[in-house]
Amino acid sequence: xxxxxxxxxxxxxxxxxxxxxxxxxxxxxxxxxxxxxxxxxxxxxxxxxxxxxxxxxxxxxxxxxxxxxxxxxxxxxxxxxxxxxxxxxxxxxxxxxxxxxxxxxxxxxxxxxxxxxxxxxxxxxxxxxxxxxxxxxxxxxxxxxxxxxxxxxxxxxxxxxxxxxxxxxxxxxxxxxxxxxxxxxxxxxxxxxxxxxxxxxxxxxxxxxxxxxxxxxxxxxxxxxxxxxxxxxxxxxxxxxxxxxxxxxxxxxxxxxxxxxxxxxxxxxxxxxxxxxxxxxxxxxxxxxxxxxxxxxxxxxxxxxxxxxxxxxxxxxxxxxxxxxxx
Numbered sequence: 001x002x003x004x005x006x007x008x009x010x011x012x013x014x015x016x017x018x019x020x021x022x023x024x025x026x027x028x029x030x031x032x033x034x035x036x037x038x039x040x041x042x043x044x045x046x047x048x049x050x051x052x053x054x055x056x057x058x059x060x061x062x063x064x065x066x067x068x069x070x071x072x073x074x075x076x077x078x079x080x081x082x083x084x085x086x087x088x089x090x091x092x093x094x095x096x097x098x099x100x101x102x103x104x105x106x107x108x109x110x111x112x113x114x115x116x117x118x119x120x121x122x123x124x125x126x127x128x129x130x131x132x133x134x135x136x137x138x139x140x141x142x143x144x145x146x147x148x149x150x151x152x153x154x155x156x157x158x159x160x161x162x163x164x165x166x167x168x169x170x171x172x173x174x175x176x177x178x179x180x181x182x183x184x185x186x187x188x189x190x191x192x193x194x195x196x197x198x199x200x201x202x203x204x205x206x207x208x209x210x211x212x213x214x215x216x217x218x219x220x221x222x223x224x225x226x227x228x229x230x231x232x233x234x235x236x237x238x239x240x241x242x243x244x245x246x247x248x249x250x251x252x253x254x255x256x257x258x259x260x261x262x263x264x265x266x267x268x269x270x271x272x273x274x275x276x277x278x279x280x281x282x283x284x285x286x287x288x289x290x291x292x293x294x295x296x297x298x299x300x301x302x303x304x305x306x307x308x309x310x311x312x313x314x315x316x317x318x319x320x321x322x323x324x325x326x327x
Contacts, residue, residue: 020047127259197305199260221280
């Protein structure tokens with residue numbers, strides 16, 4: 001079992017919703033140091049007022065700048081790569097910027113980690129990376145491919161790379177929950193399509209899943225948690241039961257239903273009970289690397305509208321309330 005005690009951990013995009021929760025959780029463990037790497041000076045200043053633990057450090061930097069990453073990775077054991085341009089609409093209208101951060105930035109992380117002797121790197125992905133229809137999903141698919149293939153480039157170095165892919169996070173900045181809560185006083189809740197479904201995970205669950213997979217990973221895996229789905233119409237009822245629902249039509253790059261494992265990926269995916277592992281298609285991945293999991297049935301896919309786990313209106317109301325308290 002991989003031990004986190006005494007490790008120095010760096011998180012890119014560390015001032016975001018996930019980063020703050022991750023830092024809070026990891027500081028409860030006996031780690032040596034936690035480094036927050038991000039672009040935003042103000043967010044770092046505000047976070048420093050909240051987190052006063054002597055083990056935390058703040059680095060201003062951009063994942064587009066490999067030289068700065070090499071400096072920041074000096075002495076680092078573990079990197080959690082959470083930095084990204086992630087808003088679908090923003091990426092659609094700023095495609096070059098999304099590519100620079102999400103794809104070129106991923107390559108910079110990989111090269112800096114190998115050159116600096118980092119032990120483990122976990123990159124955060126998204127359900128939108130599976131069978132992508134928008135640019136954000138396409139850049140994250142490319143990023144996932146880079147991190148999996150990076151295990152071929154380490155040579156005699158000790159660095160291992162893996163990916164964690166999960167769905168929409170309750171209450172994260174820019175997500176639908178705080179948006180619905182903001183507009184409900186108008187008496188109308190805008191929904192793009194009443195058939196829409198999404199996977200749903202809390203920040204606590206997402207952070208714990210990443211920590212668990214730091215211990216499980218061998219290098220090359222894409223880890224996918226088994227999480228519930230929800231109907232967007234049920235979420236609207238949970239947050240604003242007295243509001244009128246206004247159907248506004250699907251936005252550019254938006255899906256009706258989210259996919260986390262495609263039928264093609266399922267052929268090399270193993271079921272571990274509470275999570276799936278998409279195995280890499282490289283010669284260095286051996287059967288010994290994947291003991292304990294069960295193969296999936298032919299024709300399987302993991303899609304939000306055919307999921308067997310669903311959240312009720314009451315559960316959504318509880319999660320929406322809990323998810324925004326700490327955001």
